[in-house]
Amino acid sequence: MNAERVRRIVLRHRPKGAPVDTDFALEEVRLPEPGPGEVLVRTLWLSIDPYMRGRMSDAPSYTAPVGLGEPMHGECVGVVLESRDPSLSRGDHVIGMGGWQSHFVLPAAKLRRIDPAQAPLSAWLGVLGMPGLTAYAALHDIARPEAGETVVVPAAAGAVGALAGQLAKLRGCRVVGIAGGPEKCRYVTGELGFDVCLDRREPDLEGRLKAACPDGVDVYLELVGGEVLWAVLPLMNLHGRVPVIGGIAWYNLPGLPEGGDRTPLLMRRILVCRLRLQGMIVWDHAALEERFREEVAALLREGRIRYREHVYEGLEAAPRALIDLLEGRTFGKVVVRVAAA
Incomplete structure (x- = not known):
């Protein structure tokens, strides 16, 4: 077992109104090992989105809430550290729902390989995500x-x-x-x-x-x-x-x-x-995904589409990023740089 630890931010309390810093907790756990068909990923970028506020509530919704003591949900771009599936290899860049964590393990089928040459890695969480x-x-x-x-x-x-x-x-x-x-x-x-x-x-x-x-x-x-x-x-x-x-x-x-x-x-x-x-x-519109990426990627290359990012540094900044987003204090797509590429 690798001695490296996973840093993750978990939901500590369900907010009553606007979330506050104490609704979250930073903790460390042992780095998991991928099983057959699974992939270990180091998170590089984390997406922060308004829907996350709904996941903090246990009111009925279109998807299950984050459990107390569980990592906050979120889409990540990362690099493969270890793969036990032939479709992905060490060093591949991927996107998936890894959550607010420095590392995560997911089945290869729940990850998608992305091309850093096509667009900056963070863009796959925003304009191309x-x-x-x-x-x-x-x-x-x-x-x-x-x-x-x-x-x-x-x-x-x-x-x-x-x-x-x-x-x-x-x-x-x-x-x-x-x-x-x-x-x-x-x-x-x-x-x-x-x-x-x-x-x-x-x-x-x-x-x-x-x-x-x-x-x-x-x-x-x-x-x-x-x-x-x-x-x-x-x-x-x-x-x-x-x-x-x-x-x-x-x-x-x-x-x-x-x-x-x-x-x-x-x-x-x-x-x-x-x-x-x-x-x-x-x-519900996943059938459009391939067409969307082809069209928007082409528009980006042609300079006909522009985008802006609001970048927070370090996993510890994720709670503040979400709080700021919900309060209207951010400007552009909100992302957290968790680690250097």
Whole structure:
């Protein structure tokens, strides 16, 4: 048995509202040995994503929660240290759900080899990874925007929103982004090429959004919920489409939002405008994965797609990275550099 130890971050408490540092614990365990068909991987990069907040809760959901005392779930890019499966060899770079750990063992069938020559390793967790596929599938399978339509993208400087907006622009759409703060808005219009970006922190979002969408809204990518949803809803056009991907504005609430029940407003708008709202879990669209990577990788090589990362250093930084992401303090795809390549 190798004497090296695995450092991992486990869930210590289930949060009541927003997560705090003490909800997590750093521990060390013995390095596991891979069994037949398994692979030992050293983690290089860890993805931090909003869905992780839901995994910290034991409320019923589309997947099992993280157990108390278990490593936090998360997708990783790493390098193979030992393989007991002929499909992978020592030194291969792979991606898989290794969790918040310095090393992990998974069956080879649950890992995918990636090519560092095609894109930086961290990009396989973002623009070429799960967030990228989410953006691509939301447009391809659900929203299906057409040239000349208006697409509204909240969290426009984030991993999903940034790619979704750029892909919509390539389809000939008018794209209106919403982001938190003037720096992010300048990036969204100046670097990503959105037509407009509105600062959600400024007053009268509803009025500013109406002015930015004189022809109404045909597609709204629901990533945030909260007041952004209520600002967009009255502007939705007949037969508008709303892929429901997330609701980060609500993730840290300990209970139902305060205020009156606006369900009647929502339901009436759905009825009158014949809106299509569809919940979306990315792996329901796994059949698109190969096509997505081919298309987006080509757009990256051509310089037609851009992305930005917010990098945290060291496994110990993962809790702070998630807390910052949920509070809107990050800028771009959030990743943790766990070890040097």
